[in-house]
Amino acid sequence: MSNYSQIHEKLRKFIRKFYVNEIIRGSILFLSLGLIYFLFTLFIEHALWLGTLGRTLLFWLFVLTELTLLIRFVAIPVLKLMGLKKGISDDEASRIIGRHFHEVEDKLLNIIQLKSENTSTDLLEAGIEQKAAELKPVPFRRAVEFQANLKYLKYLSLPLIVVLGIWLTGNKSFFTESLNRVVHHQTVFLPPAPFRFEIVNEDLRTIEDESFTLRFVTQGDVAPDVVSISYSGESYYLNRTDGGEWEYTFQYPSEDLEFVLQGNEVKSRPYTLDVIRAPKITDFMMTLEYPAYIQREGSVVSNTGNAEVPEGTNIKWEVSSRNADELNFWIAGQSSKDNKRAAEKMNRLEGGPFVFEKSISKPIQYQVSSSNSELQDFETLSYQIEVVKDEYPKIFVRSDLDSTSRGPVNFAGQLTDDYGISRLQVIAKNMDTDKQSIGKIETGRSDFEEFFYIFPQGILLDEGASYEVYFEVFDNDGINGSKRAVSKSFFYRNRTEEELEREILQEQEQGIESLEGSQEEGDDLEKEMEELSNKLKSQENLDWNDQNELDEFLERQKKYREMMEKNSEKMLENLKEMDEEENPRLNDKKEELQERWEEMKDSRSKQDLIKELEELAERLEKEELLDKLEKLEEQSKQEKRSLERILELTKQFYVEKKSARIMKQLEKLSEEQLDLSTEDYNSAENQDELNQKFDSIQQ
Secondary structure, eight states: HHHHHEEEEHHHHHHHHHHHHOOOOOHHHHHHHHHHHHHHHHHHHHOOOOOOHHHHHHHHHHHHHHHHHHHIIIHHHHHHTTTTSOOOOOOHHHHHHHHHHHHTTTHHHHHHHHHHSSOOHHEEEEHHHHHHHHHHHHHHGSSOEEEEGGHHHHHHHHHHHHHHHHHTTTTTTTHHHHHHHHTTTTOOOOOOSEEEEEEEESSSSSTSSOOOEEEEEEESSSSOSOOOEEEEEEEEEEOOTTOEEEEEEEOOOOOOOOEEEETEEEEOOOOEEEEOOOOOOEEEEEEEEEOGGOOOEEEEEEEEOOEEETTTTTEEEEEEEOOOOOOEEEEEEOOOOOOSSEEEOOOOOOOOEEEEEEEOOOOOOOOEEOOOOOSSEEEEEEEEEEEEOOOOOOOEEETTTTTTTTEEEEEEEEEEEESOOOEEEEEETTTTTTEEEEEEEESSSEEEEEEEEETTTHHHHHHHHEEEEEEEEEETTTTOOEEEEEOOEEEEEEHHHHHHHHHHHHHHHHHHHHHHHHHHHHHHHHHHHHHHHHHHHSSOOOOOOHHHHHHHHHHHHHHHHHHHHHHHHHHHHHHHSSSOSSSSSHHHHHHHHHHHHHHHHHHHHHHHHHHHHHHHHHHHHHHHHHHHHHHHHHHHHHHHHHHHHHHHHHHHHHHHHHHHHHHHHHHHHHHHHHHHHHHOOHHHHHHHHHHHHHHHHHH
């Protein structure tokens, strides 16, 4: 190894020792200054009892200062020693060694500078080797003395003496408490006070929008005269109860509250009143979907859960809430095996309300309750659904059956139902065989219908049978099936031709007898009219009594006229109901009688006279009144004669008609007798039946 290489190696060792010495000196200074600043920080915190903000600033200032000292005195020399940071150059190292060894002076620096020049000659190399040989005996490392760092220990001894003195005097809490407060700078620490606040409540928790009463006492040698509470930027003075406690009521808090108690300049640590979020129902809506058969559009019920709905309605509940994790739907009367209420959870739409659907067929009482992780069934709303049952249809029928003995019967009726009629039918029940004949009647489908029906349209009836007739109506109940309602019963006899003919003849005979009886009343009226006319003629003037007597007579005359019109109309209808005869002569008589009875019925001239007499009686016009009475008397006599002729003709027709009927019956009976005689088996019972028919005809 050349002399220069040896000099260069010694120079490298010097530089390493130089930085080791720097690290030792920097460590002593870091510990000394860091400990002094540490004591200064604890003193400041102990003396001032800073709040969280002040202690936070003090803590981070201490960390920053210590980090700066560590980097300045320790980290940088270590990096230079490791070659991670540029340190002193060979030239600088040569100057340091030259200042320590005077015999070296500038020789080492010259060698380094000559070696660093780019030009290299044998003569230059020989010069460098010669100077290096001269410096080879010099111990470069001695230029760095570790003992020189002992003088810096005096800076470390000072804070150590202070720490030892505090420790020996028993004030170690200066370190422990102050250090704890600085390290936990975010924690609130209260300075010692003559008293402290002690919360009496088991916990500081309340439910949203519910009042909370805070109760606390003070413990210590001194009791404050005035205590206040501060929160949300406001302060309030408190009152002491008779029991020595202090109270304050938070009115309906909706969120967590941080508060501080203060009395006589003594503040408590911050307390927090935790407000539990209450699961509340904010909106309630029901969508009603009615059964299809009632043909009614659905509806929406808002802000209430009560409703009255038709049976079979499907209800969809939509309930909005705040702070609720689940909503339960309870129906009264439904219970589980353990006798608790059976609840059904409502489904929650994503980002929307809770929903629940149910078809209602009977009244229910139900509840909806809200819950979350903190509160179960906090809010419970009770409602009820009333169900309107589908009513039975109603039917009302009227008819002229009671006043009509023959021919078709008119029925008129009204049908009502709450939601509509499905069908209507007429039932004719044979009262002898219980056989039913059913006829359908077309109606609408609305909730109110009127119908008209001519019986027995659409129904086959047995001749000579009696029937119970009634109507059945059915509603359109789509839930329970169509319900049936029945009208009152009517009774109808489907007469045979023989019965009809016999009945018509009997009515004709009765009509003749009635008209003959009315002739006597007509004679009495005619006699009374004659007497009244003579009386009026004998008087000069008419008075009030005459007027009353005339009014009474005219009233009887009107009633007699109405009776005659009624009997005439009945006789006319009776003639029209008679069947056509094979005998042309009888048919001609029938037509002639019909014409005469029409004329008899339509005697309007007499009606006009009676009306004129009433008007004249009011004015007491004697002359005109007597004239009209004479005309009425003449007309009554003429009508009497006409009635006598018509009655005589009617009697003749009645006898001939009855004779023709008897002849017809005898012919039919003779045919039956002939048929019976030609049969192989002729029983006595059949012969007796024919004999009875003959006796009936004979009567």
